[in-house]
Amino acid sequence: MVGEQEMAPPKGEPILELKDVRVSFHTYAGEVRALNGINLTLYKGEVIGLVGESGCGKSVTAATIVGLLPENGEVKSGQIIFEGVDLLKKSKKEIRNLRSTKIAMVFQDPMTFLNPVLTIGEQLREVFTIDKKRLAQAALDYDLRRLKEEERDARDEAQSAKIRARIAELEGLRGNPPLPKRRRRRHVLDSLAAEALKKMRIPDAERIITEFPHELSGGMRQRVMIAMAIARDPDLLIADEITTALDVTIQAQILELLKILREEFNSTIMIITHDLGVVADLCDRVAVMYAGDVVEFSDARGLYQKPLHPYTQGLLRAVPRLTERPTMLESIPGSVPDLIYPPPACRFNPRCPYAWDLCRQKKPELLEVEKGHYTACHLYTEGSKRPSPS
Template sequence: MKQETNQEYLLEIKDLTTAFLFDGKPVPVTVNVSYGIKKGEILGIVGESGSGKSVTVKSVLRLLPSPPSSILNGEIYFHGQNLLTLKEKEMQKIRGNKISMIFQEPMTSLNPVYTCGNQITETIMLHQHLSKEEALKKAARMLDLVGIPAPESRLKSYPHQLSGGMRQRVMIAMALSCEPELLIADEPTTALDPTIQAQIITLIKELRDSIGLSVMYITHDLAVVAEICDRVVVMYAGMVMEIAEIRDLFHAPLHPYTQGLMQAMPRINQQSEMLYNIPGMVPHATQMPTGCRFQPRCPYATEVCSQACPELVDAGDGHMVRCFHYEKLRKERVQNG
């Protein structure tokens, strides 16, 4: 990628290959992952379990323990600075301060023996060097921002006294308390009811609009992606398969995997007897097929697919796709209207 494109991105991941030890040998679980996120953008990272979406973002924050993990190759630029070359001390200044992360399970990511106020102020005092009193005031403001009623009294609550949706809000408040530029949300609503999910999605969108937050939103739910994201990265078996603007992805997916995911989804506004299903399952990192990694499950696969792995190419207007047959998919769509 050229130097100009770097300017566009707040965070850019380049050729990231992360490996884990299997039987003492490092086996790559993500291969040459490259994508970037622009300022004020909500970028969706989509894929099934084992596709490497969480590994990639955890590599960004250097949260993976080493061993068993190791980064074999790649660079991660944040404001032109390669995060992978930073010392742990410097990394701590970025983590939770410039880049924050929220996790899937608000039940397990909050410490049950401390009050919410304690946990939020810890972050604020650490990074912003405020006094306890100022930090508490700020924590209350943050809880108010994420829509928690009576924030002062909630600061004294313990996590078990709050509902799942409230806990996730506390997590978001904590993540936003140091005014990060980038929020990484790893399946933030997967464990929540649809009504609460809708509230969290609305909240994240509002924060983007009001404070210009950039968000990397990891999920396997394409319906949520359609609601919230501007651009989407589709990953499969540790590789980026497709990157597209949200409308392009939903109206004209060019990778057979993306197309399969769309068709496998039951829809509330459609009745069908049987769902399309992608045969087989995601291969294990130690048993990757030759050539294209999706080839054994792909209805479009031909001989060439098992011989070589396709490159991620620009199919026009920045729509990136890793498939030998994307032109065929495009033609089929035109023919079928």
């Protein structure tokens, strides 16, 4: 069982804040209003889940944060504050720089993001080549390690003393190590790459770095992707449906890995998924999205025990479970709306069993209904004015 302590939302300092973010896509059919003003706050060290059905805007949210919206996407308004700076005001180059150092992202299909003609080692080495400081440091460590081994195996005292002198000399460089020469660089990089893979609990890392992506299984590729993403210790890791294409037993392995990452590296992780089970397993807090809105935002326990928004309630009831075998599942009637002509006001109103006139006239705001439990639904603010169903 998991202790209470882990469940409590960690209220450190906020690392990422989304304020009223609106995103549209321009298509031939019209303007697709993919994000309809969303507000979210992430705190340092927490694992947050973004959950919803296809087309609800969860991946668009991620793409907006990392500045990877496609050409036809446009941020209409809002702010994305990351460590105190508005990302939307930054230039492409600055965002790009940020992606390589502070915000990392892993996607659903590793095969599209790994280069098929380069070995895993070559691709991982690239990550470390950019990081000159780390490279120099690693080269120094690498040399020291080897020298120490040599010293242990030294033939006589004279040789040993010589090596010790060399070690002392290198130790002196620690503050400002020089970049290794090109010839030696490769060894250093390989050792860094193997180390990164070992962090991902990849057995036989030295062999894996010589292999090509197609030689690895899906789960292994996903681990390589995560290794690459966290290689430079990002402050925020965004994982977009990373277990969707995997078998359940492999999914369980990856989820376990993410748990380790959180504990060992204290990373802030944003998990995007449609699987309510994955979220329950991993996340401290969960945001439920529907048609471009965050409809509910709460700590995981509260959300599953007492879902407030009618959509969340419906979604949780629609999942078949191992524990119960009802004759029929409860489903949400209808389907996800067309976002070119979204329903007025609350976008869930056409499918909502409780909807009344107000829901078609005024968009509900995301408000704290219970402690730490936010929802955007008129039922909790104006519910008393709702005409009783005749």
